[in-house]
Amino acid sequence: SQQGEEDPQALSIQEGENATMNCSYKTSINNLQWYRQNSGRGLVHLILIRSNEREKHSGRLRVTLDTSKKSSSLLITASRAADTASYFCATDALALSMKTSYDKVIFGPGTSLSVIP
């Protein structure tokens, strides 16, 4: 079942503007991660934020987490054309198998960001 869901599905902005993407999830989490994917390629990890953290920064990226609202946001400041990509949030979930329990991540459908030069 889908845990995280990004909003909006697609976003188009001018270079230099800020881009904000949101992620909502349904059940309690320990961690939430944001990943980026350039067209048809692998995912690249951006930030991991733990449930006891409210905000985290990495360069031009700012991630917030509101566990009471079960939501997170990713802000990219001063966007560049090279930021054009899909952005995914991923939440952890405990899964059970025949052999053991294990942590897995559930990815949302993503936000497609286009930054126009």
Place this chain on the structure above:
Amino acid sequence: ETGVTQTPRHLVMGMTNKKSLKCEQHLGHNAMYWYKQSAKKPLELMFVYSLEERVENNSVPSRFSPECPNSSHLFLHLHTLQPEDSALYLCASSQDSPGRSEAFFGQGTRLTVV
């Protein structure tokens, strides 16, 4: 370059063919995964290997068969696939479980079943 290498990058196969996807990581990670990414759908976890032991994922059809001969290599054996299996197949690895630590992804294999 993420440290996770997948081959081939592109694969076209007929429904009666047998092929294998290969993934290799030299990051010293303990866990490796196969994901499937279809158009307009979220990433789907197919298989998890932790310390070379497979954690079952019962929702994956038997025409997909994983193999993890050692902690650095992961294969996905394909046979009698269907056109709807066409997708981007991504391999990933992590030091710890993916919920607790960063996952490193390969560039993916774009599979087309004809």
